[in-house]
Amino acid sequence: MNDRAFMGRVANAVNIVLFVAAAAAFVLGLRALGDRRDVQALYFLLVGAIALRSATDMLRPRSSSR
Amino acid sequence: MIASAEPPEALPLTERTRVLLPGLYAWMLTVGLPVMARGVRTGPRLTAAAALVALLLALSIVGQRLTVARVFGIYVFVLCSALTWALLGSDLSPAHLDRVRTALGTLGWVLYAFGWGRVRTLPEAGRELQIAPGAPLIPRSRLHARAVPIVAFAVCAALVCEGLAFRVDRPEHAVLAHGAAVACALLVLSVGSRIALAQGTRVELASPAQRLNAVALRGALLALLFGLGLVWAALR
Numbered sequence: 001m002n003d004r005a006f007m008g009r010v011a012n013a014v015n016i017v018l019f020v021a022a023a024a025a026f027v028l029g030l031r032a033l034g035d036r037r038d039v040q041a042l043y044f045l046l047v048g049a050i051a052l053r054s055a056t057d058m059l060r061p062r063s064s065s066r
Numbered sequence: 067m068i069a070s071a072e073p074p075e076a077l078p079l080t081e082r083t084r085v086l087l088p089g090l091y092a093w094m095l096t097v098g099l100p101v102m103a104r105g106v107r108t109g110p111r112l113t114a115a116a117a118l119v120a121l122l123l124a125l126s127i128v129g130q131r132l133t134v135a136r137v138f139g140i141y142v143f144v145l146c147s148a149l150t151w152a153l154l155g156s157d158l159s160p161a162h163l164d165r166v167r168t169a170l171g172t173l174g175w176v177l178y179a180f181g182w183g184r185v186r187t188l189p190e191a192g193r194e195l196q197i198a199p200g201a202p203l204i205p206r207s208r209l210h211a212r213a214v215p216i217v218a219f220a221v222c223a224a225l226v227c228e229g230l231a232f233r234v235d236r237p238e239h240a241v242l243a244h245g246a247a248v249a250c251a252l253l254v255l256s257v258g259s260r261i262a263l264a265q266g267t268r269v270e271l272a273s274p275a276q277r278l279n280a281v282a283l284r285g286a287l288l289a290l291l292f293g294l295g296l297v298w299a300a301l302r
Contacts, residue, residue: 007274012265014278016216019261023223026250027230033243034233045246047291054284056257058277059264 015058022051082125085139085181089121092174095167097147100154110153117146140182165232172228210266220258224251 025048032041093114100106101114124139151158231247234240272280 004274007278011274011277014281015261015264016212018281019216019257020219022257023219023254026254027223027226030227030230030243030247030250031233033239033246034230034235036236038239043291043295045250047288047295048250050284050288050291052253052257054281054288055261057280057284059260060272 011058015055018051018055018058022048022055024048025051082128085128085178086121086125088174088177088181089125089139089143090118092171092178093118093121093143093147095171095174097150099167100158101150103157106154106157110150113146113150113153117143117150120146136182169229169232207267209262212265213262216258216262216265220254220262223254223258227251227254 025044029041029044029048032038032044097114097117101111120138120142124135124137124143128135128139227247227250231240231243234243
């Protein structure tokens, strides 16, 4: 496996990790909202939004750099 | 490839069932059961019955007159259901609602909408598809093995988000929670499907270095937030 293919796999793995982290953060945020932990809910929803945007940007990095 | 469209009157039973079952399910949970309670007046019961009749009537003519069937099955059915809820008034307040039944009813309405969306794509009466017969077309590429687990995870996460919104018992926060849950579910499904399709694609979107560099700034922000979260958790 050459370096480019390896780096491609690393990029795919980071992409999936960011997506899973975003989904988990959303779930934790909504769970915290149900438990009346509003600040934690906002924190997790913010983290989820940033992680999901990062995962999206990895699919089309050129548009994100504009 | 489709050799020839079926005659409009011979709409398959499975297609009718695809609309009828979710519609009946949604009606039973969200309209039928509330009007069957004791003390409910005649008005809501009449509109609920009208909604059911409209749905059954639409399913009986969907093969012949799709436009008329759509009017009855969608507009009249939804209008009568909404009228029933309006006439029920305080009997339908959140205090009287069962959360599980409400969540399942929501799922029923979603399936009902998907069912009618499927019917919309079927050939209408008198307009048969003109597609030449031949061997089935072979897809240019197959989905990567990782694609299915990613989509399955996205669907599960979206459903969990929707379900968690029903745990919020404060009225104002519940509205926010349902809005946030719908937004989260849609975003997760959208991004998940795009990531799944990008796995093993022959079209190179960008170099791996460009892809990793694109998230450098937000990755640093996430690391900062993660550190702040750890400090916050340690101080509590």
